[in-house]
Amino acid sequence: MTKKQRLCGLAALVILALAPLVVTDSYTRHVFIIAFIYATIAANWDLSLGFGGLFNFGHLAFFGIGVYTAAMLTSHLDMSPWLAIFAGGITAAVSALLISLPVARLKGIYVVLVTFAFGQLCMQIVLSQGDLTGGAEGLVRLPYLKLGSYSFIRDYKLGYYYVSLAMLTVSVIVLLFAAKSSFGRSLRAVRDNPEYAMSRGISVARQRVLVLVASAVFTGVAGGFYAIYLRVASPEVFGFSLGTLILSMVLIGGAGSILGPVFAALALTFATEAMAGMRGFEEARFIIVALAMIFVLRLAPGGAISIFSRLSKRQNNT
Structure with missing residues (x-):
């Protein structure tokens, strides 16, 4: 990541941290x-x-495992919501370890099929174990976050805003450090040329296991926070539409950039919410996102962040 990109990321963080001072409405x-x-x-x-x-x-x-971990721990065991959120990250990492063992030696479409089937299996377990998960109705009225006597439910979402921003910030910092480390370099070697990576002593299967487990931790934490914030856990979190939306954020923002998907997630979330409130766009919004993804990938296979990188290079050259 260049110095200019770091400054842009820092500036974006400052703006987001100050945004609640200007944006005061809950929605x-x-x-x-x-x-x-x-x-x-x-x-x-x-x-x-x-x-x-x-x-x-x-x-x-x-993500769904993190959601239901936090929901069940707070509903059935009266665990603190704060601890339940982090427990979501632990259970997600354990599940990633289990699914990565058969996936580690698979290639191409077989990885997609096995991981997609795993998600569907999780949803079927949720639906069939209604005594624990609430079945199709889910678990509702989960406890909200508190800090001493301070209640997060009465501050127009200000507390939840900063907790979610802190979660995102810590996650991005950890990911950026991982991407620059020897672990990140070995991942790129496995991605670009597995045979060469193996000749240099890098275990492709081991790196796949490690990357799935590492990337599942904050995903599970995000799921736990999602459940506590909305105070509900429903099987919809395993739905295909949510998965395709988030995958669109990765591809539109720019795979292999970390910051690209973050900016794309902010833009697409606000765009889809705006279209949801417009007559005639409620159902068409996901089609529009798909078309936007095709357009961006056609124009720049590296995602939108690669377009900004080209523009900045041209400005530096001139």
């Missing part, structure tokens, strides 16, 4: 919170897809 803050959650999932998905070259649909399952 706009709500859209920001959902965008931060989606951005966290998209950035972590990018680690396995963009850097590891592992095209999978497992991240939607990891």
Whole structure:
């Protein structure tokens, strides 16, 4: 990541941190919170897809597992919502370890099929175990976050806004460090030339296991926070439409960039919410997102962030 990109990222963080001082209505803050959650999932998905070259649909399952972990722990065991959110990251990482063992030696479409089937299996378990998961109705009226006597439910979503922003920020920082480390370099070697990577002593199977587990942690945390924030857990979190939307954020933003999917998640979340409120666009919004993805990938296979990189290089050259 260049110095200019780091400055842009820092400037964006400052603007987002100051935004609640200007944006005071609950609905706009709500859209920001959902965008931060989606951005966290998209950035972590990018680690396995963009850097590891592992095209999978497992991240939607990891997110759903985080959702139901937090929901069941707070509903049935009265666990603190704060602890339940982090427990979502642990269970998502464990599930990623289990699914990565058969996936590690698979290639191409078989990885997609196995990880997609895993997500569908999770949904069927949720639907069949109604005593624990609430079945098709889900779990509702989950406890909300509190800090001492301070209640997050009465501050027009200000507390949830900063918690979600902090979650996204920490996740992105960890991902950027991972991408620049020897682990990130080995992932790119496995992605670009597996045979060469193996000749240099890099285990392709081991790196695939590690990248799936590493990328599942914050995905599960985001799922846990999602459940506690909305105070509900429903099987819809395993739905295909949500997975395709977040995958669109990764591809439109730019796979292998970390920051690209984050900015794309913010833009697409607000765009889809705006279209949902427009007559005639409620059902067509996902088609529009798909067309936008095709257009961006046709214009710039590296995603929207590669377009900005080209423009900045031209400005520097002139």
